Each structure stands twice: as structure tokens, then as C-alpha cells.
Amino acid sequence: MKNxxxxxxxxxWKENLTYLTILLGVWFMASYGAGILFAEPLNAIRLGGFKLGFWFAHQGSIYVFVLLIFVYIRLMNKLDKKYGYDE
Incomplete structure (x- = not known):
């Protein structure tokens, strides 16, 4: 392999790790942050009849995770083209 x-x-790889760190940070804040750490303040808001903190703890973090998968796919496709690794 050439230099x-x-x-x-x-x-x-460094840019890929940067994307992963940012996206996992967003997922952490959506699941642990919104579902546990900030659940009490978020419970003052209702979403579909449920308290928002409860909703994030049970469903919201899953939706955020699935959305982040699609964001990661898009970012990696752009990164592959940028570095010439696309098919």
C-alpha cells in the first residue's frame, strides 16, 4: 500500500469515527438523557396522551435510533464518494 x-x-477512518461519535452522542442524549436524566422536566409535556419523558424512555429513543441509521447511511455514502471508495 502506498503512503x-x-x-x-x-x-x-478518522472522519468515520467522528460521525460515529456524534451520532452515538445524539442517541445517548435521546435515550439516557431524555428518558432518564431529564424525564421529570419532560414529563410536563404530553405527546399523544403520554408524558414526554415516559415516551422517550419507551419509544422515542428507538425512533431516534432508526432515524440515525438512515443519517449514518447517507453520511457514509457521501464519505465513500469523497474518498473514492464508492462502487
């Missing part, structure tokens, strides 16, 4: 290819692969 240039190795540098390109390292930049690609």
Missing part, C-alpha cells in the same frame, strides 16, 4: 493510500485510509 498516499495509507494517509487517505486514515483520514477516511
Amino acid at each position: 498516499n493510500d495509507k494517509d487517505k485510509a486514515q483520514r477516511y
Whole structure:
């Protein structure tokens, strides 16, 4: 492997890890933050008849996770094209 290819692969992996860190941080805040840490203040708001903190703890974090999967797919497709790893 050439030195240039190795540098390109390292930049690609670093950018991938940045995306993962940000997206997992968002998921953490949606699941643990909204469902546990901030549940009491969020319970003052109702969503579909349920308290918002309760909703995030049981369903909201799952919806956020599925949405983040699609965001990750889109980001990785762009990243693959940027570094020439697309098919």
C-alpha cells in the first residue's frame, strides 16, 4: 500500500469515527438523557396522551435510533464518494 493510500485510509477512518461519535452522542442524549436524566422536566409535556419523558424512555429513543441509521447511511455514502471508495 502506498503512503498516499495509507494517509487517505486514515483520514477516511478518522472522519468515520467522528460521525460515529456524534451520532452515538445524539442517541445517548435521546435515550439516557431524555428518558432518564431529564424525564421529570419532560414529563410536563404530553405527546399523544403520554408524558414526554415516559415516551422517550419507551419509544422515542428507538425512533431516534432508526432515524440515525438512515443519517449514518447517507453520511457514509457521501464519505465513500469523497474518498473514492464508492462502487
